[in-house]
Amino acid sequence: MRLDKFLSQNSDSSRSLIQQAIKAGRVSVNDVIAKKGDQKLLGDEIITFDGKQVEAFQTRYLMLHKPLGYVCANSDSDYPVVMDLIRLPRWQELQIVGRLDIDTTGLVLLTDDGQWNHRITSPRHECDKIYRVTTANPISTDTAELFAAGVQLHGEKAPTRPAQLELISSHEARLKIHEGKYHQVKRMFAAAGNLVVALHRESIGNIQLDPALAPGEYRALTAEEIKSVAP
Incomplete structure (x- = not known):
């Protein structure tokens, strides 16, 4: 070189x-x-x-607790972006692994390892993602069966892959999905006649959001976490 x-x-x-x-x-x-x-x-x-x-920089793998109101992008003309929260050299080279909507909080992964990013986000690897969902209306008792069978979303050719819904309370649930369609969780609940009012991603694969991280904070992944989602 x-x-x-x-x-x-x-x-x-x-x-x-x-x-x-x-x-x-x-x-x-x-x-x-x-x-x-x-x-x-x-x-x-x-x-x-x-x-x-x-010294040569090492490849970086980070988890970020995304706050409300931030866009998962390197720049945006109207809103703050998650990269504004990163205080590291060469932050521009970091890739966002699995984006979240501006009104969704929780786990976001970042890396400058493009192959690792692809192994997580590629649909054929079916990397699990778990969300905590809060709804405007009580969650119907048949919603879990509907999601397990697959939901036909407006504008999509095929129904969603089978998803697992775990009720927490009348208005809260955990949802495990394997895909990442546009606004998928919100659209699934809309198809079930409900409205998502809060959405928080708890995990991607075997990586769980560190409870010690406040919104806007981040840390490096451990070697075990890096290997667990893309061995």
């Missing part, structure tokens, strides 16, 4: 600023001042930039 490419990937400096720093003698390779940005690296060198060692 070229020296300038390594520095641009592993620091917050732009390629042009890195080139200026190299010309000014502010970058060293194994204690030797670098003279060209296209200098080839073998991978075991010690790189310093303004006297500080630069």
Whole structure:
């Protein structure tokens, strides 16, 4: 890898600023001042930039407790976005793994590992997602059977895959689905004659939202959590 490419990937400096720093003698390779940005690296060198060692970033896997009112996007002209909550270098490279609506709270995963993201979000892997649902009206006793059989949503060619509904109270339930259709949970309850007034994602696969995380907080996933959803 070229020296300038390594520095641009592993620091917050732009390629042009890195080139200026190299010309000014502010970058060293194994204690030797670098003279060209296209200098080839073998991978075991010690790189310093303004006297500080630069190490290669590791692939990142995060869980975020998404608050109300945030859009799952890198930018939005009207609303705050979840990326506003991330205070990490190269935050722009993080991908949102399974988006939530602006009025939905709970677990959001982020990573810069595109293959891991795909293994979770690809429909053929049927990664479970569990939501806590609050409805405007009492949940009918036959709703669980309806969801287990599959619901024909407006505008969809095929019914939803079988889903599991666990009643918590007259107006609350946990719903486990394997898909991620547009507004799926809300549309399923609408098809059952009800209205979702609050929606909170508790888990994706075997990863559960850490109860220690307040809305807007995030943490790195453990090695066990990373492997559990996409071995």
